[in-house]
Amino acid sequence: MNDSPGWATPGSSPSDGDRQGNPADRPGTDGGAHQPARPAGDPKWSAEQPPPGQWSSPGATPPADTPRPPAQPATGWGQQPGGQYSYPGGPGQWGHQPPAAKPGIIPLRPLGLGEILDGSVATMRTHWRSVVPITLVVATVIQVISVLVQKFMLNDLPLSSTEDMTAEEAIDSLGSTLAVSVVNQVIQVLGTIVVTAMLTMIFSRAILGQHSSVSTAWREARPQLLRLIGLTLLLALGIVLLGAVLVLPGALAGNMGLVVVGFVAWVPLIIWLGIKFSLASPALMLEKSTVIKAFTRSSKLVRGAWWRIFGITVLTALIAFMVAFMVVAPFQMIGIFAFGGGLDSLEDGSAQTAWGPLIFSGIGLIIAQTIIMPIQSGVTVLLYVDQRIRREGLDLELARAAGIENYGTTGG
Structure with missing residues (x-):
């Protein structure tokens, strides 16, 4: 059975049977007559190719007598x-x-690093009417909640220096700081999931040269949103359990050396798993699959290309960090020195709860996240597309969906 499903039409929910099997068995298909045979043994192509016609162009299908492009x-x-x-x-x-x-933001062939980054930026620039409202609204909601949480959860902490703190005050301060961090992280993750789901659908159309409105992106992403939340929670739970297995025994035994060894083993495993399952999100959204199948698909697509995907992911993270720093730092400086009491507020910790620094820092983060989230989501989606082009010949399916006739054939 063919285990390389086509890219489902945005907005559709094909069953497993619709995505797998011989296309000749399905009504309305030509059994793959127009798909060229792959040379046997060629390492650039998977032995099992997706059936033709799995990705159909979103929107209405033109009548049979409508003139087609040459x-x-x-x-x-x-x-x-x-x-x-x-x-x-x-x-x-x-x-x-x-x-x-190149019907849309990328050429239909294996992509280089520059083309992946350029495709992400080009989508944000060309389809800004859809991309910017999504990221701006979500980033604003995240930062408003974060500012309120930080203001009211840390407001009652003592402002004494570390040397003057009692043990009880230190424990209270650490506990409150961790609680704020956890709450902010949960809010950030939920917002990122919503953005990722909607932007994935926008990118899927942008690859074909088609536009997508905010309402269309939401309508197409919504059926898979709960599964995407489940995928994220399952991955986070796996990482936490792995850490508990490696670090907790040493902590319970009071052996600091064993704790360090467990932590040193845990970190590279987190990185390895993160890259191994980094393509699960677009696989879940675009193949309309289940959580477990999405993990399996990501593992299969990443196999043999782990270091390449790792390098591109790290470079994207560095770019995102530099952009965020250049945007947020000036706002933080204005908030601290113009409205927060300057260096003294940093020393006594009052800058953490003063309205001025919190609001200006939040404004900077809203702008930064509005820029960063589309780039990071786009890189993930385009890495997924690139791997499927390299391994499964997805370029042929994309060409058909974009309305390019006889793409990849010798005939006219």
Whole structure:
């Protein structure tokens, strides 16, 4: 059975049977007559390819007698004369292949780092009427709640220096700080889930060169939202349980050396699992799959490309951090020195609960998150698409969905 499902049409909810199996068994398909055969043993292609027609263009299907665009010649990531597959600049092509078709934000071929980052930024720039309202509203809600939580949960803490604190005051301060951190993190995660779900649907249409409104993105993302929350919670629970197994025995035994060893083993495992399952979110949303199947799909797509995905993910995180720092730092400085009492407020801790620093810091974070969240979500979605193009020939399905006829074939 074919275990490489097509990319479901945004807004649809195909059953497992609709996504798997031989297309010849389904009414209304041609049994894959227009999909070129993959050369046996070629390491660039999976032995099992997705059936044609799984990704249909969102929106109304034009009538049969509607004129179609003229057939396009075989492009860089399709079948070349003689029945061989190649890509622009590939072996035997000497870089003279025509450019790959680009109906939307990315060319339909394996993507480089620059193309993945550029596709994320291009979507935010081209489809800003849909992207910006989503991220701006969610970021505003997150920061308003965070400011209120930090103001009222930390307001009663003593403002004495660390040297003058009693043991009871130190414990209260640490407990309140941890509670605020946990609450803020939960709010951040929930907001990120909503943004990720909606932006994934916008990116799925942007790849085809199609626009998506905020209401359309919400309508298409909503059926999978609870599953996405479950996926996130399950991954977080697994990480916590893994930490408990590795670190808790040493802590209970009072052996600090064993605690350090467990922690050192826990951190790389968190990173490994994070990258291994980093593509589960787009797999869940775009394949309309279950949580377990999404984890399985991510593991399969990441296999053999872990270091590449890790490098791109880390670089994206560094870019996001630098953007956030450049945006937030000036607002924090204004809040502290103009409205928060300056350096003295930093020393005695009053800047943590003063309205001025909290509000200005929140404004800076709203702007930063409005910029950062689309880039991070876009990189994840495009990494998923890139891996499916490399392993499963998704470019052919995308070309059909974008209305490009005879893409990847030798005929006219």
